[in-house]
Amino acid sequence: MITLTQMGQNAKNAEQQLSQLSTIKKNQVLKAMAREVRKSSDAILKANAIDMQDAEKNGVKKVMLDRLKLDDDRIASMADGLEEVAGLADPIGEVLKGWTTETGLDISQVRVPLGVIGMIYEARPNVTVDAAGLTFKSGNAVILRGGKEAIHSNQALVTALRTALKTETIAEDSIQLITDTSHETATALMQLTAYLDVLIPRGSAKFIQMVVQKAKVPVIETGAGNCHVYVDEGADLQMATNIIVNAKTQRPSVCNAMEKLVVNEAVAEELLPMVAKALKPFNVDLRGDERAKSILPDISLATEEDWGTEYNDYIMAIKVVDDLDQAIDHINRYNTKHSEAIITNNYAHSEQFTKEIDAAVVYVNASTRFTDGYEFGFGAEIGISTQKLHARGPMGLNEITSTKYVIRGNGQVRK
Amino acid sequence: MITLTQMGQNAKNAEQQLSQLSTIKKNQVLKAMAREVRKSSDAILKANAIDMQDAEKNGVKKVMLDRLKLDDDRIASMADGLEEVAGLADPIGEVLKGWTTETGLDISQVRVPLGVIGMIYEARPNVTVDAAGLTFKSGNAVILRGGKEAIHSNQALVTALRTALKTETIAEDSIQLITDTSHETATALMQLTAYLDVLIPRGSAKFIQMVVQKAKVPVIETGAGNCHVYVDEGADLQMATNIIVNAKTQRPSVCNAMEKLVVNEAVAEELLPMVAKALKPFNVDLRGDERAKSILPDISLATEEDWGTEYNDYIMAIKVVDDLDQAIDHINRYNTKHSEAIITNNYAHSEQFTKEIDAAVVYVNASTRFTDGYEFGFGAEIGISTQKLHARGPMGLNEITSTKYVIRGNGQVRK
Numbered sequence: 001m002i003t004l005t006q007m008g009q010n011a012k013n014a015e016q017q018l019s020q021l022s023t024i025k026k027n028q029v030l031k032a033m034a035r036e037v038r039k040s041s042d043a044i045l046k047a048n049a050i051d052m053q054d055a056e057k058n059g060v061k062k063v064m065l066d067r068l069k070l071d072d073d074r075i076a077s078m079a080d081g082l083e084e085v086a087g088l089a090d091p092i093g094e095v096l097k098g099w100t101t102e103t104g105l106d107i108s109q110v111r112v113p114l115g116v117i118g119m120i121y122e123a124r125p126n127v128t129v130d131a132a133g134l135t136f137k138s139g140n141a142v143i144l145r146g147g148k149e150a151i152h153s154n155q156a157l158v159t160a161l162r163t164a165l166k167t168e169t170i171a172e173d174s175i176q177l178i179t180d181t182s183h184e185t186a187t188a189l190m191q192l193t194a195y196l197d198v199l200i201p202r203g204s205a206k207f208i209q210m211v212v213q214k215a216k217v218p219v220i221e222t223g224a225g226n227c228h229v230y231v232d233e234g235a236d237l238q239m240a241t242n243i244i245v246n247a248k249t250q251r252p253s254v255c256n257a258m259e260k261l262v263v264n265e266a267v268a269e270e271l272l273p274m275v276a277k278a279l280k281p282f283n284v285d286l287r288g289d290e291r292a293k294s295i296l297p298d299i300s301l302a303t304e305e306d307w308g309t310e311y312n313d314y315i316m317a318i319k320v321v322d323d324l325d326q327a328i329d330h331i332n333r334y335n336t337k338h339s340e341a342i343i344t345n346n347y348a349h350s351e352q353f354t355k356e357i358d359a360a361v362v363y364v365n366a367s368t369r370f371t372d373g374y375e376f377g378f379g380a381e382i383g384i385s386t387q388k389l390h391a392r393g394p395m396g397l398n399e400i401t402s403t404k405y406v407i408r409g410n411g412q413v414r415k
Numbered sequence: 416m417i418t419l420t421q422m423g424q425n426a427k428n429a430e431q432q433l434s435q436l437s438t439i440k441k442n443q444v445l446k447a448m449a450r451e452v453r454k455s456s457d458a459i460l461k462a463n464a465i466d467m468q469d470a471e472k473n474g475v476k477k478v479m480l481d482r483l484k485l486d487d488d489r490i491a492s493m494a495d496g497l498e499e500v501a502g503l504a505d506p507i508g509e510v511l512k513g514w515t516t517e518t519g520l521d522i523s524q525v526r527v528p529l530g531v532i533g534m535i536y537e538a539r540p541n542v543t544v545d546a547a548g549l550t551f552k553s554g555n556a557v558i559l560r561g562g563k564e565a566i567h568s569n570q571a572l573v574t575a576l577r578t579a580l581k582t583e584t585i586a587e588d589s590i591q592l593i594t595d596t597s598h599e600t601a602t603a604l605m606q607l608t609a610y611l612d613v614l615i616p617r618g619s620a621k622f623i624q625m626v627v628q629k630a631k632v633p634v635i636e637t638g639a640g641n642c643h644v645y646v647d648e649g650a651d652l653q654m655a656t657n658i659i660v661n662a663k664t665q666r667p668s669v670c671n672a673m674e675k676l677v678v679n680e681a682v683a684e685e686l687l688p689m690v691a692k693a694l695k696p697f698n699v700d701l702r703g704d705e706r707a708k709s710i711l712p713d714i715s716l717a718t719e720e721d722w723g724t725e726y727n728d729y730i731m732a733i734k735v736v737d738d739l740d741q742a743i744d745h746i747n748r749y750n751t752k753h754s755e756a757i758i759t760n761n762y763a764h765s766e767q768f769t770k771e772i773d774a775a776v777v778y779v780n781a782s783t784r785f786t787d788g789y790e791f792g793f794g795a796e797i798g799i800s801t802q803k804l805h806a807r808g809p810m811g812l813n814e815i816t817s818t819k820y821v822i823r824g825n826g827q828v829r830k
Binding site for chain 1: 431529608651658769807822
């Protein structure tokens, strides 16, 4: 079997060619990948059937089985995704800044690929194709390590992608999949500092923390979202209720879904019954502090653990606060620095909230569900960064690039 | 003694105040720090005398002693540095991008502080003051861990800085120094993921690699520079010679100094004697491959080890190549991705070199010595990043910040 070091070397060898491809060529290759995925759908479905059988045999949970399962629609949507990436602007070569120094040097800061990206993720096979498309378009080589449950599906998908690379005379090792699904190999990938420029983990909060602890390669943390909506004194309570229902129930399993409602005591008595009523059809398990419970006696009492928990489910905890300062303190203490919203009509409060809340995305009068590469207009995303280094918030093509300075002179030497 | 966790907590507590300071206030504090450093010069010199005595007793090398030593001029120059930082533009609050989405959300990407920065460095006490000034101006808290040789000097300097903070009613723990100089504490700092947003090591290549291996906090690698100058066929050989002399000898101990000369064989016979003659007054130890030695018989033969070594000294190795492709292959193989130059008058070659060389800064017809925050016009630098994540090349104030998205809506929910 091929060693990780060899895979790293292969990726490095592919890197030079990838970094110099024209946009026309890259888009042509992405379209060829889409065609090849569609053409291979029988093989992909067969491989996926094996994964599904194994997973059922191993008692994998139903929600996980649903993530793993492929069908014609899902394969078509992966292929469509590759064509969409072909339609996105090429980030490489963009000049971010440029100036002339006192000595007449012309300095340009130019966008370049990162180099080799490691992706480590859990069950969903579509991540394989999404990640390969985005890393290819941005001129990067990628080494993929998907979940062991999806290994046959991932192999079939990567075979299709590599066939397209070969047909288009692009180094096949631009896209490599680790087929050894042992934990040892995963750990070795996280420590492959000689070849990887960055490691992007996707999965549960627990999984990502495990990667952060073990990795020596720089990691971009993605994901966990314990998102709050704060309703201020004087807010439009109907707007607040609409936003809360949307943020909580439109897709509760995702990281930008709302988990906590923080309410100013001045509006709690009017708002909370409105919210409880609006959430009723969704069977949301409501929990609250003493003050919330005094208004909604049927809800259960929230524990300290609730405030820090990302439920990813039809559960919401409610905290009543005296004022904006208390709301900000509470949110900055318990949030995961993902997405936080204030519903207000007070200008000074909107300014204070957006400045003082520490999160990737801070909203005034809108649902937290908009933290998303497509909604931002990036066209696609490779994840949502909740750390502060390199990229913060939805990561599109620009966020998986680096820069270099190009300096043109006419003989300058330093005095 | 205070624990690292407590220091981390203290820094986090200071972070909120720091992130909200006005530019006027920050500049006022920086000027107060400068005054306090000047006022404390007796105490600083006394503390430094103890460090110097200890270092001499412990047989510390002369070059290190010179780095450690403070005098009135050096203290004045640290204070001047703080005033210069006060004069720089404040990066916080800058809007990097802004747009309106189809649903009418106004999205702004705003520059914010990183949060808490860890600095770990070797002997020079001026790094203490430089780092404190830059991290303060960019709204970050900092935890400093300098070399044990400089501990008394660093304590005296940090006492002065914190006195200024206190006078200005800024949380003193915005700037903290670790006084326990054990390796265990240094390692614990590198792994303080709960409190540090980034760790910036400064020192030798070996020191930085040690930090990368041990750290769990994200690291920005700085420093090592095995820089090349390639002289192309048809280049202006007098310009090439001037640039080589400058890049090699103007300050050979620094990371942007040239270490290797790569020459096209078409000009080697004419160029190498010119270079040897021009370097003669500097007693540069020249080494070369077979072809270089056949032109300059007195030089020694370079070994494989030479090609990958950063000398930081009056030593230079010479490689003769057939063409530009061979030069690019050689440089991309052995360089440390710092600064690389081509001397040419061929347009296509200048384009190929700047596109294909993988380095933080790529030059045409200029000395590699310009890779520097001051020369770039950043006003100051906290180091030169040789990695591709977050920041690449000279790091000024902008490079020690993060961003957040602020989204203003009027009730939008996701469909």
